[in-house]
Amino acid sequence: MRYKIETSLFGKMGKATYQAFREIDKDISSCRDKIIKEIVEEIKEKVASKKTDFIAFKIWGGEGFLGSVRIAREIREMFPRIKIFAGGPLVEIFGNRVFSHTDVFDILCQGEGEEVIAQLADFAEGKKGLSEIPSIIYKEGGMIKSTPIKFIDDLN
Numbered sequence: 001m002r003y004k005i006e007t008s009l010f011g012k013m014g015k016a017t018y019q020a021f022r023e024i025d026k027d028i029s030s031c032r033d034k035i036i037k038e039i040v041e042e043i044k045e046k047v048a049s050k051k052t053d054f055i056a057f058k059i060w061g062g063e064g065f066l067g068s069v070r071i072a073r074e075i076r077e078m079f080p081r082i083k084i085f086a087g088g089p090l091v092e093i094f095g096n097r098v099f100s101h102t103d104v105f106d107i108l109c110q111g112e113g114e115e116v117i118a119q120l121a122d123f124a125e126g127k128k129g130l131s132e133i134p135s136i137i138y139k140e141g142g143m144i145k146s147t148p149i150k151f152i153d154d155l156n
Helices: 002-010 015-050 063-078 089-100 113-124
Strands: 054-058 083-087 107-109 136-140 143-146
Touching: 015 063, 054 063, 054 113, 063 083, 083 089, 083 113, 089 107, 089 136, 089 143, 107 113
Parallel strands: 054 083, 083 107
Antiparallel strands: 107 136, 136 143
16 A cells, blocks of 8 residues: 555656655655654563553554554563553544554553553453443454443533
């Protein structure tokens, strides 16, 4: 897909302009990689020092998703037993289809994560089962399961 876009967009401009765009893209990628590395290091230090049971990501589309997946993968490599949760706009839009693109997240949260995070903490500590927690999507025995979405009762 990228090739088609580049061919149609950049094929109409001069070589110098095309090269300038490629250099900008390379700089952006380098900056993104550096920032992701810094975030991973910061999270690793906190997870190790605080004996963390879980971490959670709010995921958006595009780089917000791809970057979160990269960060989560690196955290998982160093801490294979940590639980990794995700929620946010991307889960709202795509739901369980997120699992078809990555398996790095253990649980996806639909709706308001603030309502569910304490229950996910209980799960991470072994105090609660997944089927008892509303508004989540998870894998169990190779199957994708979900619990009913619970909306906030009182917005005040």
